[in-house]
Amino acid sequence: MTSPPHRIPVALPGHAYDVLVGDGLLAESGHLIRGLDRLGKKCAIVTDTNVGPLYAGLLAARLVEAGFTPDTITVPAGEGSKSMPVAEDICRQLIRGGHDRGSFLVALGGGVVGDLAGFAAAIFFRGIPFVQIPTTVVAQVDSSVGGKTGVNAHEGKNLIGAFHQPRLVIADPRTLDSLPDRAYREGFAEIIKHAAIRDAPMLDRLEALPPRGDITALVADNVALKAAIVVEDERETAGTRALLNFGHTIGHGIEASAGYGELMHGEAISLGLIAAARLSSTRSTLPTADAERLRGVLARFGLPLALPSRITTDAILGALSHDKKFRAGQIRFVLLSALGKAHLSEEVTLADIVGAIESLR
Ligand SMILES: NC(=O)c1ccc[n+]([C@@H]2O[C@H](COP(=O)([O-])OP(=O)(O)OC[C@H]3O[C@@H](n4cnc5c(N)ncnc54)[C@H](O)[C@@H]3O)[C@@H](O)[C@H]2O)c1
Ligand SMILES: [Zn+2]
Numbered sequence: 001m002t003s004p005p006h007r008i009p010v011a012l013p014g015h016a017y018d019v020l021v022g023d024g025l026l027a028e029s030g031h032l033i034r035g036l037d038r039l040g041k042k043c044a045i046v047t048d049t050n051v052g053p054l055y056a057g058l059l060a061a062r063l064v065e066a067g068f069t070p071d072t073i074t075v076p077a078g079e080g081s082k083s084m085p086v087a088e089d090i091c092r093q094l095i096r097g098g099h100d101r102g103s104f105l106v107a108l109g110g111g112v113v114g115d116l117a118g119f120a121a122a123i124f125f126r127g128i129p130f131v132q133i134p135t136t137v138v139a140q141v142d143s144s145v146g147g148k149t150g151v152n153a154h155e156g157k158n159l160i161g162a163f164h165q166p167r168l169v170i171a172d173p174r175t176l177d178s179l180p181d182r183a184y185r186e187g188f189a190e191i192i193k194h195a196a197i198r199d200a201p202m203l204d205r206l207e208a209l210p211p212r213g214d215i216t217a218l219v220a221d222n223v224a225l226k227a228a229i230v231v232e233d234e235r236e237t238a239g240t241r242a243l244l245n246f247g248h249t250i251g252h253g254i255e256a257s258a259g260y261g262e263l264m265h266g267e268a269i270s271l272g273l274i275a276a277a278r279l280s281s282t283r284s285t286l287p288t289a290d291a292e293r294l295r296g297v298l299a300r301f302g303l304p305l306a307l308p309s310r311i312t313t314d315a316i317l318g319a320l321s322h323d324k325k326f327r328a329g330q331i332r333f334v335l336l337s338a339l340g341k342a343h344l345s346e347e348v349t350l351a352d353i354v355g356a357i358e359s360l361r
Helices: 025-034 051-065 084-096 111-126 137-143 173-178 181-186 188-198 201-208 216-232 241-245 248-257 265-283 288-300 313-320 350-358
Strands: 006-010 017-021 042-048 069-075 104-109 130-134 148-153 156-163 168-171 333-338 341-345
Touching (some): 006 216, 017 025, 017 216, 025 173, 042 051, 042 111, 084 111, 084 148, 111 130, 111 148, 111 156, 130 137, 137 181, 137 216, 181 188, 181 265, 188 201, 188 341, 216 241, 241 248, 241 333, 241 341, 248 265, 248 313, 248 333, 248 350, 265 288
Parallel strands (some): 017 168, 104 130
Antiparallel strands (some): 006 017, 148 156, 333 341
């Protein structure tokens, strides 16, 4: 490692932990985990069929050197693994491997592995510790921080889960080098979202970032931003954490109606962000030039700017009506009053939403 890692404390009462971000940090993971208290020797690395062959060997070797006895559980890569049957299968493999309440899990992979392994850790023996080693942009800047774990139900995404905070998060941006371009770029939708709701100067940095340039400091700053929100509103009851849904109402509708897998999550969110920025100009005080600027940054990362014509507005609205945020009958929409300043609004009407979707064509 060239420079010392960034350390971002997530100061949650009763379960505080650190997020470490540093180039080459995966190779340090054994002794970093050794430094945690109240951990047994037995552990299991949970990874997927893409990430395991690349990084699980090094991680297992470092864990052994640090005195742990790791097993490795590999699930098929892809969103399909975020399911109850796979979570149960992980638990059963753990039982057969002689694991009990004294074991811990290490989630090595993207958001799918993090959510799934975190959920398995939450329910195995009513909860065992886990460590996150996120290997996608999305997982490093978003999903590994905050303790939301879970799986999908046939009826909808993320409907079964638990809050379970990790004991440590180790983010090594060097692991992102093996990410395919499309998956890499997709993660920037969440970074641009973070900048839009809380950190306008981050947009300058994004505008200046060379393609696949060093993002270590950027990852660390995104973690700090998300950590601050999580600490303010751990269980999404105060409204602050809901601001992270900026761009996600219409974005989820687009993602679901495109058929999952057609548009990647971040690609659908790119369109959701553009629509929400436009609504922020009509229903709040965001200058239209700033909404355009946001669109320009999304364009810079090769994210979609226009809705594929085969996705109808009706289909998006249909998908929206299943959205958790629509359940109460009232639409709570995240708007920007300025770049870097988000708020919840109940003034957005269905007609506004239809207009914003149409403006994406
Ligand atoms: N818990 C939260 O707060 C939260 C927040 C945002 C997203 N999520 C969840 O995260 C999931 C999406 O995460 P994701 O985008 O990381 O998807 P993912 O985990 O499916 O990873 C994307 C693809 O990249 C592969 N991959 C991962 N790391 C790699 C690497 N370093 N090199 C090469 N290939 C690699 C994976 O095998 C997979 O095929 C969704 O299920 C979403 O619901 C959760
Ligand atoms: Zn998202």
